[in-house]
Amino acid sequence: xxxxxxxxxxxxxxxxxxxxxxxxxxxxxxxxxxxxxxxxxxxxxxxxxxxxxxxxxxxxxxxxxxxxxxxxxxxxxxxxxxxxxxxxxxxxxxxxxxxxxxxxxxxxxxxxxxxxxxxxxxxxxxxxxxxxxxxxxxxxxxxxxxxxxxxxxxxxxxxxxxxxxxxxxxxxxxxxxxxxxxxxxxxxxxxxxxxxxxxxxxxxxxxxxxxxxxxxxxxxxxxxxxxxxxxxxxxxxxxxxxxxxxxxxxxxxxxxxxxxxxxxxxxxxxxxxxxxxxxxxxxxxxxxxxxxxxxxxxxxxxxxxxxxxxxxxxxxxxxxxxxxxxxxxxxxxxxxxxxxxxxxxxxxxxxxxxxxxxxxxxxxxxxxxxxxxxxxxxxxxxxxxxxxxxxxxxxxxxxxxxx
Amino acid sequence: xxxxxxxxxxxxxxxxxxxxxxxxxxxxxxxxxxxxxxxxxxxxxxxxxxxxxxxxxxxxxxxxxxxxxxxxxxxxxxxxxxxxxxxxxxxxxxxxxxxxxxxxxxxxxxxxxxxxxxxxxxxxxxxxxxxxxxxxxxxxxxxxxxxxxxxxxxxxxxxxxxxxxxxxxxxxxxxxxxxxxxxxxxxxxxxxxxxxxxxxxxxxxxxxxxxxxxxxxxxxxxxxxxxxxxxxxxxxxxxxxxxxxxxxxxxxxxxxxxxxxxxxxxxxxxxxxxxxxxxxxxxxxxxxxxxxxxxxxxxxxxxxxxxxxxxxxxxxxxxxxxxxxxxxxxxxxxxxxxxxxxxxxxxxxxxxxxxxxxxxxxxxxxxxxxxxxxxxxxxxxxxxxxxxxxxxxxxxxxxxxxx
DNA sequence: CCGAGTAATGTTTACGTAAACATGATCCCG
DNA sequence: CGGGATCATGTTTACGTAAACATTACTCGG
Numbered sequence: 001x002x003x004x005x006x007x008x009x010x011x012x013x014x015x016x017x018x019x020x021x022x023x024x025x026x027x028x029x030x031x032x033x034x035x036x037x038x039x040x041x042x043x044x045x046x047x048x049x050x051x052x053x054x055x056x057x058x059x060x061x062x063x064x065x066x067x068x069x070x071x072x073x074x075x076x077x078x079x080x081x082x083x084x085x086x087x088x089x090x091x092x093x094x095x096x097x098x099x100x101x102x103x104x105x106x107x108x109x110x111x112x113x114x115x116x117x118x119x120x121x122x123x124x125x126x127x128x129x130x131x132x133x134x135x136x137x138x139x140x141x142x143x144x145x146x147x148x149x150x151x152x153x154x155x156x157x158x159x160x161x162x163x164x165x166x167x168x169x170x171x172x173x174x175x176x177x178x179x180x181x182x183x184x185x186x187x188x189x190x191x192x193x194x195x196x197x198x199x200x201x202x203x204x205x206x207x208x209x210x211x212x213x214x215x216x217x218x219x220x221x222x223x224x225x226x227x228x229x230x231x232x233x234x235x236x237x238x239x240x241x242x243x244x245x246x247x248x249x250x251x252x253x254x255x256x257x258x259x260x261x262x263x264x265x266x267x268x269x270x271x272x273x274x275x276x277x278x279x280x281x282x283x284x285x286x287x288x289x290x291x292x293x294x295x296x297x298x299x300x301x302x303x304x305x306x307x308x309x310x311x312x313x314x315x316x317x318x319x320x321x322x323x324x325x326x327x328x329x330x331x332x333x334x335x336x337x338x339x340x341x342x343x344x345x346x347x348x349x350x351x352x353x354x355x356x357x358x359x360x361x362x363x364x365x366x367x368x369x370x371x372x373x374x375x376x377x378x379x380x381x382x383x384x385x386x387x388x389x390x391x392x393x394x395x396x397x398x399x400x401x402x403x
Numbered sequence: 404x405x406x407x408x409x410x411x412x413x414x415x416x417x418x419x420x421x422x423x424x425x426x427x428x429x430x431x432x433x434x435x436x437x438x439x440x441x442x443x444x445x446x447x448x449x450x451x452x453x454x455x456x457x458x459x460x461x462x463x464x465x466x467x468x469x470x471x472x473x474x475x476x477x478x479x480x481x482x483x484x485x486x487x488x489x490x491x492x493x494x495x496x497x498x499x500x501x502x503x504x505x506x507x508x509x510x511x512x513x514x515x516x517x518x519x520x521x522x523x524x525x526x527x528x529x530x531x532x533x534x535x536x537x538x539x540x541x542x543x544x545x546x547x548x549x550x551x552x553x554x555x556x557x558x559x560x561x562x563x564x565x566x567x568x569x570x571x572x573x574x575x576x577x578x579x580x581x582x583x584x585x586x587x588x589x590x591x592x593x594x595x596x597x598x599x600x601x602x603x604x605x606x607x608x609x610x611x612x613x614x615x616x617x618x619x620x621x622x623x624x625x626x627x628x629x630x631x632x633x634x635x636x637x638x639x640x641x642x643x644x645x646x647x648x649x650x651x652x653x654x655x656x657x658x659x660x661x662x663x664x665x666x667x668x669x670x671x672x673x674x675x676x677x678x679x680x681x682x683x684x685x686x687x688x689x690x691x692x693x694x695x696x697x698x699x700x701x702x703x704x705x706x707x708x709x710x711x712x713x714x715x716x717x718x719x720x721x722x723x724x725x726x727x728x729x730x731x732x733x734x735x736x737x738x739x740x741x742x743x744x745x746x747x748x749x750x751x752x753x754x755x756x757x758x759x760x761x762x763x764x765x766x767x768x769x770x771x772x773x774x775x776x777x778x779x780x781x782x783x784x785x786x787x788x789x790x791x792x793x794x795x796x797x798x799x800x801x802x803x804x805x806x
Numbered sequence: 807c808c809g810a811g812t813a814a815t816g817t818t819t820a821c822g823t824a825a826a827c828a829t830g831a832t833c834c835c836g
Numbered sequence: 837c838g839g840g841a842t843c844a845t846g847t848t849t850a851c852g853t854a855a856a857c858a859t860t861a862c863t864c865g866g
Contacts, residue, residue: 067526067608069852080816085854093814115585116522117852120821123470125519127562134548136742141544145537148565157584159530159560162551181560182518182585285746314746339539343688343717345748472822483846488824496844520822523851 068109077105088113119182128366129159129183131174133166133190137283138338139355140189143211146359147187154367159183168194179206185366187211192255207369209362213255216380220369222361226256229351229385230263233305233333236349236387241395242303242331244273248281248291248315250307257283260307260335281307285314292318295330302330302396309334309341312348316392320345327394337388347390357383471512480508491516522585531769532562532586534577536569536593540686541741542758543592546614549762550590557770562586571597582609588769590614595658610772612765616658619783623772625764629659632754632788633666636708636736639752639790644798645706645734647676651684651694651718653710660686663710663738684710688717695721698733705733705799712737712744715751719795723748730797740791750793760786
């Protein structure tokens with residue numbers, strides 16, 4: 001009943017720690033002995049469901065301790081808590097027999113270091129905060145996953161704060177919360193405009209890395225090389241013989257979208273080609289569909305570069321519905337290389353983004369900052385892209401005017 | 404009551420945490436007065452990039468204080484640190500003038516409560532751990548997002564541990580790590596078989612909720628009502644007049660996949676229809692494509708239920724390539740209702756999963772456990788699904804035998 | 807066989823917060 | 837106008853850990 005305990009000690013009547021410390025067993029006696037023969041304890045090595053399920057109410061003495069501390073281990077092992085600390089942290093200078101005894105006591109009591117106390121002591125939390133707008137986009141979730149994986153490999157956990165509605169206030173709030181949370185650094189995966197006027201205030205010593213932004217003058221930025229990816233897409237189409245390339249953009253507020261659009265335009269201009277009006281999209285398949293409907297009515301249009309794969313999907317459906325074949329009459333290129341894109345009809349030629357690498361570099365940068373104790377200089381670290389050529393692109397139909 | 408706020412007290416225009424401490428103004432003088440006229444401080448309201456950028460190493464005095472503690476605020480405000488604590492937590496019994504003074508001092512120093520100390524004191528971390536296999540699937544990432552959002556609304560942060568390779572060892576390791584991390588509860592989004600023989604040992608008082616599993620006899624489980632969703636899909640096809648329904652399964656190791664397959668079979672049997680052999684898939688569009696190729700060779704096949712939308716996508720492509728029209732000759736139903744599915748060719752009829760609701764209920768359960776201080780009884784909380792009828796389903800071709 | 811040196815372990819203390827208890831001032835009512 | 841009640845605030849202490857310092861016990865060279 002009572003039982004299960006959390007830290008909310010009291011309430012269950014427990015004298016919590018009331019029963020006093022009382023360090024009998026002065027070490028006057030024999031600190032040695034080494035005989036860790038306490039195998040006959042009643043709790044089996046591994047109950048089916050783990051302690052989490054049974055809460056702890058079944059501890060015989062009735063006087064269950066909520067949390068096992070070093071002092072408890074020390075008492076059982078007949079040593080000082082400092083020795084337990086040394087064993088716990090693998091410090092040298094503990095004789096083998098003592099170490100064994102301590103380890104046995106730890107096992108028996110199920111000791112776990114208390115990370116809060118540790119963090120308090122060290123002023124470090126071994127945690128990286130991640131602020132992001134949405135996990136719904138493939139890119140973000142893959143990036144986060146990579147961040148989490150690499151952080152874990154380095155002994156860091158990640159704490160996530162999603163921002164439901166992307167306003168500057170909410171961004172500010174998220175940073176503020178991060179400042180109060182136990183994090184050593186923050187990785188922000190947010191659109192640039194949200195950082196524009198926000199003056200980020202974090203506790204000193206908390207470092208920041210930003211993804212998806214051109215704030216390279218103020219922060220350490222890691223990002224996919226958007227411009228180069230877009231350039232590759234456009235060049236690919238031009239090289240196939242298309243006279244020009246139309247473009248369905250992402251939302252105006254997105255840095256990545258702007259960047260891709262800018263590169264699209266620049267690449268066309270460099271090649272001396274006409275620049276058709278950009279069709280506005282918002283990343284959604286729906287907006288791509290709308291753009292596709294419009295484009296289907298443009299007889300001169302033989303090639304389209306969609307700023308992401310989902311819009312390309314909508315585009316493909318619209319073109320299909322309007323009877324314009326892909327790639328026979330119109331070629332389509334996307335951006336992202338989401339796993340599904342290879343199974344679109346037809347399989348989509350698209351720009352591959354290495355999200356895992358973006359995540360990896362974020363973690364690397366952040367850890368470098370933490371370890372050096374100082375921010376790395378602002379700057380931008382660009383991850384290269386590669387073009388995945390599949391079946392949605394081909395030379396323009398013969399009837400189309402060659403350049 | 405008052406001051407719901409958790410930590411996010413006033414962060415107004417904080418001068419970050421000004422450089423330098425400098426505790427003049429001993430409180431020997433007049434602790435009263437309320438004249439908070441310290442407007443003339445030198446640090447500007449908001450530096451462009453925030454303290455995070457300067458890392459702290461450039462602080463003149465050389466020996467900068469990393470963290471501003473209550474004691475610092477107390478000294479500046481000329482009160483005891485306990486009073487600062489009271490103000491910080493919105494406790495009553497602080498006279499207005501004093502409160503103002505403390506708040507001013509907080510602002511001036513850029514005080515932030517230290518969550519580690521707080522956690523140590525309370526034995527609570529206000530953090531929920533999430534263990535999951537992969538963020539790559541739409542379902543998982545959307546669930547996590549919902550969890551994070553709702554947790555944040557309740558003042559909880561979430562800590563993520565992804566498992567790269569799904570072995571029981573890794574799962575055990577993740578739980579162990581969680582046990583050492585500062586979390587009050589754990590939500591595990593993993594396939595059932597991974598929990599099978601793992602005896603989860605978490606510190607007492609850390610609660611567990613499981614998603615995507617039928618461990619309802621041992622844990623609190625929250626899940627989409629897989630069986631009912633599958634039943635709806637199959638019934639829909641039968642109601643359209645199809646004699647039977649083929650099925651492309653998810654991986655054998657997946658509980659959700661098993662559950663959908665079981666319901667598919669049961670629904671057919673209930674209706675007295677023949678049960679065709681199930682085609683094995685692994686959630687990927689690629690496996691759906693392979694299944695589609697096989698199915699295209701089955702003349703009797705007029706209806707297929709794919710265990711997820713991505714496999715349905717592959718299926719659609721394969722059928723399209725083989726010249727079998729959808730829904731003219733073959734009807735296809737998916738599962739998940741990923742955003743793109745409305746833009747497949749043709750738009751996919753599919754079973755909608757309410758991932759957000761799953762996340763919400765997870766958080767609700769976990770918080771209830773934390774607050775009650777005891778694990779809720781094992782059991783399963785099923786979130787309903789709904790069928791989204793789009794254009795990939797229709798009555799069977801006239802030539803097909805009616806039931 | 808003694809004393810310096812070192813290895814093993816114990817004791818004290820600080821980290822930042824907040825509950826519990828203590829103190830001093832003010833107020834109100836008989 | 838005295839004494840208890842109330843209020844605002846201060847002081848002590850514990851939370852769990854680990855660095856810094858202290859204390860033993862043992863080793864080894866002269």
